[in-house]
Structures are given as C-alpha cells and as structure tokens.
Amino acid sequence: xxxxxxxxxxxxxxxxxxxxxxxxxxxxxxxxxxxxxxxxxxxxxxxxxxxxxxxxxxxxxxxxxxxxxxxxxxxxxxxxxxxxxxxxxxxxxxxxxxxxxxxxxxxxxxxxxxxxxxxxxxxxxxxxxxxxxxxxxxxxxxxxxxxxxxxxxxxxxxxxxxxxxxxxxxxxxxxxxxxxxxxxxxxxxxxxxxxxxxxxxxxxxxxxxxxxxxxxxxxxxxxxxxxxxxxxxxxxxxxxxxxxxxxxxxxxxxxxxxxxxxxxxxxxxxxxxxxxxxxxxxxxxxxxxxxxxxxxxxxxxxxxxxxxxxxxxxxxxxxxxxxxxxxxxxxxxxxxxxxxxxxxxxxxxxxxxxxxxxxxxxxxxxxxxxxxxxxxxxxxxxxxxxxxxxxxxxxxxxxxxxxxxxxxxxxxxxxxxxxxxxxxxxxxxxxxxxxxxxxxxxxxxxxxxxxxxxxxxxxxxxxxxxxxxxxxxxxxxxxxxxxxxxxxxxxxxxxxxxxxxxxxxxxxxxxxxxxxxxxxxxxxxxxxxxxxxxxxxxxxxxxxxxxxxxxxxxxxxxxxxxxxxxxxxxxxxxxxxxxxxxxxxxxxxxxxxxxxxxxxxxxxxxxxxxxxxxxxxxxxxxxxxxxxxxxxxxxxxxxx
Amino acid sequence: xxxxxxxxxxxxxxxxxxxxxxxxxxxxxxxxxxxxxxxxxxxxxxxxxxxxxxxxxxxxxxxxxxxxxxxxxxxxxxxxxxxxxx
Numbered sequence: 001x002x003x004x005x006x007x008x009x010x011x012x013x014x015x016x017x018x019x020x021x022x023x024x025x026x027x028x029x030x031x032x033x034x035x036x037x038x039x040x041x042x043x044x045x046x047x048x049x050x051x052x053x054x055x056x057x058x059x060x061x062x063x064x065x066x067x068x069x070x071x072x073x074x075x076x077x078x079x080x081x082x083x084x085x086x087x088x089x090x091x092x093x094x095x096x097x098x099x100x101x102x103x104x105x106x107x108x109x110x111x112x113x114x115x116x117x118x119x120x121x122x123x124x125x126x127x128x129x130x131x132x133x134x135x136x137x138x139x140x141x142x143x144x145x146x147x148x149x150x151x152x153x154x155x156x157x158x159x160x161x162x163x164x165x166x167x168x169x170x171x172x173x174x175x176x177x178x179x180x181x182x183x184x185x186x187x188x189x190x191x192x193x194x195x196x197x198x199x200x201x202x203x204x205x206x207x208x209x210x211x212x213x214x215x216x217x218x219x220x221x222x223x224x225x226x227x228x229x230x231x232x233x234x235x236x237x238x239x240x241x242x243x244x245x246x247x248x249x250x251x252x253x254x255x256x257x258x259x260x261x262x263x264x265x266x267x268x269x270x271x272x273x274x275x276x277x278x279x280x281x282x283x284x285x286x287x288x289x290x291x292x293x294x295x296x297x298x299x300x301x302x303x304x305x306x307x308x309x310x311x312x313x314x315x316x317x318x319x320x321x322x323x324x325x326x327x328x329x330x331x332x333x334x335x336x337x338x339x340x341x342x343x344x345x346x347x348x349x350x351x352x353x354x355x356x357x358x359x360x361x362x363x364x365x366x367x368x369x370x371x372x373x374x375x376x377x378x379x380x381x382x383x384x385x386x387x388x389x390x391x392x393x394x395x396x397x398x399x400x401x402x403x404x405x406x407x408x409x410x411x412x413x414x415x416x417x418x419x420x421x422x423x424x425x426x427x428x429x430x431x432x433x434x435x436x437x438x439x440x441x442x443x444x445x446x447x448x449x450x451x452x453x454x455x456x457x458x459x460x461x462x463x464x465x466x467x468x469x470x471x472x473x474x475x476x477x478x479x480x481x482x483x484x485x486x487x488x489x490x491x492x493x494x495x496x497x498x499x500x501x502x503x504x505x506x507x508x509x510x511x512x513x514x515x516x517x518x519x520x521x522x523x524x525x526x527x528x529x530x531x532x533x534x535x536x537x538x539x540x541x542x543x544x545x546x547x548x549x550x551x552x553x554x555x556x557x558x559x560x561x562x563x564x565x566x567x568x569x570x571x572x573x574x575x576x577x578x579x580x581x582x583x584x585x586x587x588x589x590x591x592x593x594x595x596x597x598x599x600x601x602x603x604x605x606x607x608x609x610x611x612x613x614x615x616x617x618x619x620x621x622x623x624x625x626x627x628x629x630x631x632x633x634x635x636x637x638x639x640x
Numbered sequence: 641x642x643x644x645x646x647x648x649x650x651x652x653x654x655x656x657x658x659x660x661x662x663x664x665x666x667x668x669x670x671x672x673x674x675x676x677x678x679x680x681x682x683x684x685x686x687x688x689x690x691x692x693x694x695x696x697x698x699x700x701x702x703x704x705x706x707x708x709x710x711x712x713x714x715x716x717x718x719x720x721x722x723x724x725x726x
Contacts, residue, residue, distance in 0.1 A: 052711065055712070055715050055719075056715065056718050056719055058715065058722075058723070059715055059718065059722070062722060097722055100721075101718060104645050104714065104715075104717075104718045104721075105715075107649055107652065107712040107714070108710075108718070109711070109715065110715040111652070111707055111708060111711045112708060112711050112712065112715075115708055197715060564690075571722050
C-alpha cells in the first residue's frame with residue numbers, strides 16, 4: 001500500500017494489546033506518545049487492561065507471564081481463521097499448567113476475546129485516527145496482528161506501524177512478512193526512528209527508503225533499512241503521560257488502582273553484559289549500556305505520585321548502576337517518601353548496599369540469582385558466586401526487601417552433582433525467600449548460547465516447535481520470527497534429564513517451610529545476651545543462647561570470609577572475644593560445631609553465617625532516616 | 641475437562657447453537673448432579689435455570705451476553721483449578 005501524507009493536525013492511536021502486564025501502563029507507549037507530540041495529538045489504548053478485567057487478574061497474569069504459546073495462539077486462531085483451526089485432540093500441551101486447563105482456555109477465552117475485539121475496534125474507529133502505532137513486547141504479536149487486520153478491513157488506507165522488543169533484529173522483517181497489515185515495522189529504538197518516519201510521512205510523497213531501522217512494504221517487496229547507532233538517552237525527557245491507562249483501570253470492575261506500578265527508566269542496556277554477556281541472556285542489540293541524566297529522577301517520580309496518586313514505581317532498567325548507591329539512592333532516601341520501588345540489580349552487593357536499597361524505598365529487587373551452585377554460575381558467566389547469591393537473599397530478608405528469582409535447571413555442561421549439592425544446601429536456607437520457580441534452560445535469540453552454540457555445548461535445531469501452533473508459516477520464516485529455540489546437547493555434554501528430582505523435592509520443601517513461617521534469627525536481648533531462634537526444620541523452634549563473644553564471631557561471619565583466614569581476621573576485629581573463645585583452636589572448633597548445626601554455610605573455601613538479625617527487621621524506614629542507621633548497622637560498619 | 645467445566649462447555653455449545661438459530665437439545669445442560677460437589681451442583685442449577693429462562697425468548701444480544709457470562713464463570717473455575725496445589 002502506498003502511504004498517504006499525514007494531515008498537519010493529525011491524530012494517532014497508540015495501542016498495547018494483551019498480554020502486557022495488567023498492573024502497569026506501557027512505558028513504550030508513553031515514550032512514543034512524547035515522540036509524536038510534535039506531529040499531532042495522541043491517545044493511548046491499553047486494551048490489555050480490559051482483558052485482565054474480564055478474565056480476572058490471576059488468570060490473566062499467568063498467561064501474560066507464561067512463555068506465550070497459549071496466549072499468542074488464542075489470538076492467532078482468530079487472525080488466521082481458516083488457516084489455523086483449533087483441534088483439541090491434535091493440539092499438544094503448550095505449557096500452561098495442564099492439557100485440561102489449556103483445553104478449557106481454548107474453549108472459554110475465544111468468545112471473550114471476540115467480544116472485546118469488537119469493542120476495541122469500535123473504540124478505535126470512532127477516533128478516525130491518521131495512523132495507529134502498536135507496541136509489541138510481552139506476548140503481544142498475535143493480538144496486534146489481529147487488531148491490525150480488523151482495522152484494515154474497515155479502513156484499508158489506515159497506516160499501521162509496529163514496534164517494540166518483539167520486532168528487534170530479524171524478527172521485525174519477519175513480522176512484516178507474516179503480517180501484511182503492518183505497513184512499517186520499527187526494529188530499533190523509537191527515539192532513533194520515529195522523528196524521521198513522521199517527517200517522511202508528512203511529505204507529499206512519503207519516501208521510507210532512508211528511514212533508519214525499519215522494515216516496510218515497497219509494492220510486493222519487503223525492504224529493511226539498517227539500524228544506526230543507539231539512542232544515547234542524554235537528551236532531557238519530561239515525565240511521561242499515563243493518564244489514559246489510569247482512566248481505563250478506574251473504569252475496570254475487577255482491577256485495583258492500588259496494584260498499579262508506574263514504570264520509569266534510568267538507563268538502557270546492561271553495564272555487565274556490555275562486556276561480559278551472561279551466556280543465556282537474550283538481550284538484543286540494545287544491550288550496550290547507556291544512562292539517562294538522572295539528576296531529575298526523584299522529581300520525576302514525585303510528579304507521578306502527585307499526578308496519579310500512586311507510590312509504586314517499577315524501574316524497567318536491566319541493571320542498577322553501582323554509582324546509584326552514592327548519588328541517586330541517597331537522594332531517594334532524603335526525599336523520605338513512603339515509596340515502593342522495583343529494580344533489577346546484580347547480586348554481588350554488600351550488606352550496607354542492601355541496607356541502602358531498603359532505606360531508599362527499593363522494596364522489590366530482581367538480582368538474577370539463577371543458581372545456587374558455583375559450577376553452574378561459572379557456566380552462565382554470571383560474575384557472582386553462590387555465596388553472594390545467598391547473602392543477597394539473607395540481607396534482602398533482613399531489610400524487608402522482596403527478592404524475585406528463579407533457578408535455571410538443565411544448563412549445558414552441568415553435572416548431576418549440582419542437583420545433589422543444591423538439594424543438600426536448601427534446607428539450610430528455609431528461612432530465606434525461595435525461588436519463584438525452577439525451570440529448564442531455554443535458548444533465546446541474541447544470547448551467546450544462540451549465536452555461538454558450539455562454545456556452550458549445544459546445537460540449535462530451529463524455532464521452538466510450539467510456535468507452529470501460533471504461526472502457520474514455513475520454517476525459514478518462523479526461525480526469523482520467534483525468540484525461543486530448540487536445541488540438543490553436543491555428545492560431550494551429558495544430559496542431566498532425570499537427575500533433577502532432588503532439587504525439585506528440596507524446592508517444594510522450601511516453599512512449604514516459608515508458608516509455615518520458617519525463620520532463623522539472631523536476637524539481641526535487653527540484657528546484652530544473644531539468642532538464635534531456628535525454625536527452619538520444624539515448627540517448634542530450636543533456641544540457642546549465645547555468649548557475647550560467640551555472637552561477636554557470628555556477626556563477624558555475616559559477610560562471607562575465607563575459612564582459612566577467619567581466626568587471624570577475627571583476632572584483629574575483636575581481640576577480647578578472640579581470647580574468650582580460646583584463640584585459634586577454640587574458634588576453629590566453634591566453626592566446625594556451627595557448620596554441623598547449619599548456623600553457617602560453607603561453599604568451597606568460604607564460610608558465611610546464615611541467621612538474620614531480628615533487630616534489623618524491627619527498624620522502620622523513618623527510624624533509619626532519622627537516626628542514620630541501626631545500632632548493629634553501625635557496629636557492622638565498624639567491623640568492616 | 642472436570643465435571644463443572646464439562647457442564648459449562650455443554651451450556652456454551654447450546655448457546656452457540658441458539659445464537660446461530662439452531663435448536664439443540666437442552667439435555668446437554670442438565671447439571672451432572674451426581675458427579676459434582678454440592679456447591680458446584682447449586683451453581684450448575686442456577687446456570688441451567690438461567691439458560692432455560694432465556695433459551696426460547698432471548699434476543700440475540702441477550703444470548704451473546706449470556707454466552708460471555710458463561711465463559712467468564714468457566715474461566716473463574718479454571719482459575720480456581722490453577723490455584724490448587726500441584
């Protein structure tokens with residue numbers, strides 16, 4: 001289709017289809033809205049909110065967070081209509097809990113989707129837009145394709161533009177091929193492409209041949225323009241507008257505004273991955289790390305709070321830069337707001353850094369723990385140790401920070417021993433936050449495992465075969481279109497299939513222990529004595545009295561240390577307690593005794609204490625701000 | 641599908657048929673009383689009563705609204721199944 005020039009007073013629809021996370025406005029839509037401000041008026045249509053409202057938050061989120069085969073197929077069945085029919089008997093299990101559940105979803109969700117599609121089309125049609133932009137990120141391909149098709153049926157001349165992370169790299173061109181209703185697919189960052197694209201579309205004869213990072217239709221041919229350097233993020237940006245999302249949630253019957261998280265961005269890319277990408281990490285070309293000028297970040301969040309009366313903020317960054325502990329986080333702390341902020345971080349943090357996170361309102365983190373075994377972490381090139389991961393879990397618990405993490409199983413190169421080791425370790429950790437899930441390794445596009453499979457012990461076989469139940473296209477096109485791939489291990493890498501049972505058993509026991517409130521705390525009583533209260537193994541806690549010199553050693557071991565150096569270091573740290581414990585020999589005996597009682601964990605040559613300190617959990621955010629930290633924080637700082 | 645979901649499926653099929661102008665046997669909507677727990681049976685009876693009430697006289701819009709209602713209720717049951725410990 002030949003694109004018509006845009007009117008000077010053009011209006012644009014910005015659409016986010018299911019299955020974007022229902023508790024969050026789309027930051028992608030917010031950014032595009034700001035970029036289009038010079039070219040016309042805009043309105044956001046975050047239709048995913050309506051579907052979540054209709055089917056219920058819990059069910060919606062399961063499908064949104066799932067790998068997407070069911071979620072996408074529910075829409076692609078309608079997109080392809082006669083080209084893709086649902087036959088219950090011939091459709092395999094696609095990954096959502098059970099075949100019975102999936103059969104029910106394919107029976108009862110399509111009428112709801114069909115009904116909502118009619119309403120959504122009506123909503124868009126009444127606006128008489130000059131162009132409609134779609135954001136494609138979380139399982140949003142098929143729904144966007146369907147909406148584009150229905151829009152084109154009504155208005156064949158309506159320009160439709162796709163963009164988002166699902167369009168990155170070759171996926172963008174492939175999407176243009178499978179969805180002829182999309183006139184332009186942007187496969188880079190919107191900031192780089194949209195200003196050029198919009199200027200071109202304003203010309204009497206729009207010429208797309210020089211617009212960066214797009215795939216577009218030139219007659220029957222799909223042309224792809226190269227991607228220029230990445231956006232540097234340094235240009236000032238005002239706070240984004242999310243008002244259309246909030247209106248939609250307000251109108252919903254079953255969604256709660258208190259559940260909403262407002263997205264914000266302080267950087268793009270990954271400072272660690274820029275130089276040392278984790279082998280499984282499927283970040284696309286945007287992995288190169290760039291930061292915004294964050295001088296006004298706190299003001300931006302405050303403006304969101306004022307505008308939307310919300311105090312929950314979700315940072316979409318891939319990793320928090322370390323300098324934030326010196327500049328941005330202290331500013332957040334000084335602000336003294338009762339905010340809840342989510343951040344992705346690297347798990348090699350010190351105790352005082354996690355304390356700083358808590359004092360700054362960071363209540364949820366995702367540290368990318370992935371494993372509790374050093375051998376696997378090395379294979380992943382994670383750049384952290386199992387003990388660092390455990391310390392992050394411990395200090396997160398201690399400071400009231402929710403730690404979201406998973407264990408990746410079946411990693412190429414691992415041995416069966418990693419499952420036995422982790423299964424033996426986990427009962428010692430029952431007082432800490434368990435993983436959300438233990439799931440098998442996947443090969444993702446853009447990851448080192450995908451681009452250099454032989455180096456990582458695998459051979460990539462092609463796209464995940466379940467995509468064939470979403471897109472009835474040929475294998476070559478499918479391989480370009482999708483994100484997940486099938487693989488087989490090279491002969492020299494033994495499979496650990498069938499050997500994971502000890503870990504799964506331990507994982508379920510861990511979840512059960514947390515449900516019953518398992519704890520392992522060290523409490524300092526008013527008389528100066530210390531007590532360990534341990535309910536990791538049973539509901540009836542085991543209480544252990546600690547003499548002050550014993551407590552001093554346990555506090556000393558709160559941060560992991562080389563076992564060999566502990567006596568010497570402890571002697572310098574607390575000479576009096578060192579002597580009271582019987583010197584070098586007494587300390588080594590006590591460490592052995594504590595290891596047997598699981599007060600300590602030893603991995604390799606290093607040892608760390610496991611109890612949390614009750615005193616920390618009782619401190620409030622305000623108390624921290626007022627008093628500059630707790631007594632035991634100060635004693636820890638001295639110890640360090 | 642479990643008893644209640646199977647029942648919802650039957651009701652949905654009947655409504656689809658009515659929407660298309662057909663006259664499917666109402667026997668498909670009989671609640672599986674002997675196979676379900678009492679609360680499920682009560683719910684099934686309520687739905688069956690609603691279906692019977694509108695089946696002959698409902699407008700196409702009413703039938704479509706009821707179809708959505710049945711699907712929404714069925715998905716509530718699906719969500720309940722998914723919450724059960726595995």
